[in-house]
Amino acid sequence: MNHYDVIVIGGGPSGQSASVRLAQNGKKVAVVERDFIGGICVNWGCTPSKAMIESAKIVEHIREAGHYGVEVNDFQINFNRIAERRNAVVKAVREETEDLLRHHKIDIYQGEAIIEAVGKVTVKGGKLDIDAETMHYDNKDVALTADHIIMATGSAPLIPPGITIENPFLVNSNRLISIDELPDSLTIVGGGVIGVEFATIFSNLGSKVTIIEFLDRIVAGMDEDISIEITKILEEKGVKILTGYRMTEIDDNGVVTAECRHNDGIDKIHSSMTLLSIGRQAVVNSELCDRLGLEFTQRGIVVDDYLHTNIPGIYAVGDATGKSILAHVGIQQGLICAENILKSEGEELRAMNYDVIPAVIYSLPEIVSVGIVPEVMTDVQVVKVPFSKNLRAAIEERGTGFLKLWIKDYKVIAAQAMGFVVSEIIQELTNMIALETDIREVVKIIHPHPTYAEITKSALEYALNQAVDFYL
Numbered sequence: 001m002n003h004y005d006v007i008v009i010g011g012g013p014s015g016q017s018a019s020v021r022l023a024q025n026g027k028k029v030a031v032v033e034r035d036f037i038g039g040i041c042v043n044w045g046c047t048p049s050k051a052m053i054e055s056a057k058i059v060e061h062i063r064e065a066g067h068y069g070v071e072v073n074d075f076q077i078n079f080n081r082i083a084e085r086r087n088a089v090v091k092a093v094r095e096e097t098e099d100l101l102r103h104h105k106i107d108i109y110q111g112e113a114i115i116e117a118v119g120k121v122t123v124k125g126g127k128l129d130i131d132a133e134t135m136h137y138d139n140k141d142v143a144l145t146a147d148h149i150i151m152a153t154g155s156a157p158l159i160p161p162g163i164t165i166e167n168p169f170l171v172n173s174n175r176l177i178s179i180d181e182l183p184d185s186l187t188i189v190g191g192g193v194i195g196v197e198f199a200t201i202f203s204n205l206g207s208k209v210t211i212i213e214f215l216d217r218i219v220a221g222m223d224e225d226i227s228i229e230i231t232k233i234l235e236e237k238g239v240k241i242l243t244g245y246r247m248t249e250i251d252d253n254g255v256v257t258a259e260c261r262h263n264d265g266i267d268k269i270h271s272s273m274t275l276l277s278i279g280r281q282a283v284v285n286s287e288l289c290d291r292l293g294l295e296f297t298q299r300g301i302v303v304d305d306y307l308h309t310n311i312p313g314i315y316a317v318g319d320a321t322g323k324s325i326l327a328h329v330g331i332q333q334g335l336i337c338a339e340n341i342l343k344s345e346g347e348e349l350r351a352m353n354y355d356v357i358p359a360v361i362y363s364l365p366e367i368v369s370v371g372i373v374p375e376v377m378t379d380v381q382v383v384k385v386p387f388s389k390n391l392r393a394a395i396e397e398r399g400t401g402f403l404k405l406w407i408k409d410y411k412v413i414a415a416q417a418m419g420f421v422v423s424e425i426i427q428e429l430t431n432m433i434a435l436e437t438d439i440r441e442v443v444k445i446i447h448p449h450p451t452y453a454e455i456t457k458s459a460l461e462y463a464l465n466q467a468v469d470f471y472l
């Protein structure tokens with residue numbers, strides 16, 4: 001009874017895509033989840049953070065309302081209500097996810113999955129002490145067998161060396177995203193994607209925010225122009241940004257010591273909470289891997305382009321592989337892994353391609369990137385068009401930011417942008433890069449007017465010396 005075609009360990013986005021695709025194709029599938037279905041993404045990541053950013057955005061709109069002729073004389077931020085809405089959104093999305101799995105007749109087991117051997121999994125039943133309305137347990141170990149096992153075990157926050165998480169003033173993103181009271185002040189260690197999103201949320205809602213960043217600019221993975229702009233915008237909101245600083249200590253009163261990497265400068269920052277957001281690391285049970293002979297590195301479980309581990313019958317997908325810490329990459333890996341399992345012997349397998357991955361930072365305004373900015377600029381044309389030249393942005397007075405393109409042989413090879421709703425315009429550029437579309441063909445396609453998306457056509461026309469709607 002407990003034999004499955006496939007057991008998926010982990011009910012996050014990568015486990016979800018793999019299990020649904022397999023079940024859709026007639027496979028008997030079990031998902032084992034030790035926490036909440038939906039994984040980090042639904043419960044502590046994408047969903048709650050974007051729910052809170054929406055509240056932060058509303059605050060920004062209200063603050064600007066007078067400029068648009070709408071006088072708002074007084075308003076209050078009710079953080080309890082923001083937290084309630086966030087929790088309700090998370091619960092609804094989690095329930096939808098569970099419902100989807102059940103719709104596809106996927107069995108959900110609640111508990112810790114231990115791989116005993118190839119094809120053998122024990123689910124250690126156990127009760128959680130958090131709200132568990134939608135869960136069911138029997139507190140007994142369950143033995144499962146399967147032809148294939150997919151490890152979709154996700155990632156956890158990295159802790160800087162020498163820092164112990166036991167300090168009550170220290171929080172990781174899971175805890176900060178679940179809080180019910182607004183901290184008066186918040187120190188964020190790490191000015192990457194997660195750090196900047198939290199700085200956006202909490203500075204807009206009224207916390208005094210400080211960012212400590214080891215590198216010499218925040219969002220250092222992006223083009224320097226973007227780092228400069230977002231630094232300016234956050235500083236205008238009162239965020240203090242220390243770049244080139246390393247957190248060395250947090251004392252029992254919550255005072256963080258940060259040392260400058262370039263001189264003897266030391267800053268002492270006292271805040272109600274300190275978030276550690278210096279990155280995430282794959283969840284890998286090294287003991288279990290050693291016992292099984294499963295290859296792993298510090299980054300995660302080693303997989304080939306087909307999502308195979310070194311052990312036949314065991315696969316890994318999502319953050320656990322250390323290839324990326326993005327839900328959409330995990331979803332794609334899950335789908336490809338499932339499709340490869342579904343193939344008959346001898347059929348050509350589908351390989352994962354990591355070359356074209358769109359990434360979004362949900363700051364206000366948003367930041368996006370896709371493609372690889374070339375190191376050698378020979379024959380590369382770089383075009384930068386400010387949103388102030390886009391009619392929709394001009395009408396709505398959302399001219400902050402720009403679109404920057406790297407073009408070679410009439411093909412876009414990389415794109416980065418900062419601006420209002422740029423998360424919604426990046427897909428066109430992603431498709432162009434992935435499909436290696438000739439930009440001379442794209443400019444022939446009608447784009448709706450006036451839209452933010454028109455900036456792509458405008459920038460391509462500009463690159464071809466054919467811009468008809470603006471000049472620089």
Ligand SMILES: Cc1cc2nc3c(=O)[nH]c(=O)nc-3n(C[C@H](O)[C@H](O)[C@H](O)COP(=O)(O)OP(=O)(O)OC[C@H]3O[C@@H](n4cnc5c(N)ncnc54)[C@H](O)[C@@H]3O)c2cc1C
Nearest residue numbers: 010012013014034039040041045113154318319325326327
């Ligand atoms: C604050 C924050 C915001 C984010 N925002 C975005 C965003 O906007 N867009 C984006 O693309 N990404 C975002 N991410 C990243 C995204 O959440 C992850 O990339 C995504 O969740 C990875 O999916 P996954 O399925 O690989 O793993 P996870 O979502 O981590 O799921 C893994 C699951 O496996 C379970 N598990 C682990 N070991 C076992 C075991 N032995 N037995 C049973 N269950 C087990 C865990 O409990 C977990 O539920 C964000 C992350 C954070 C922290």
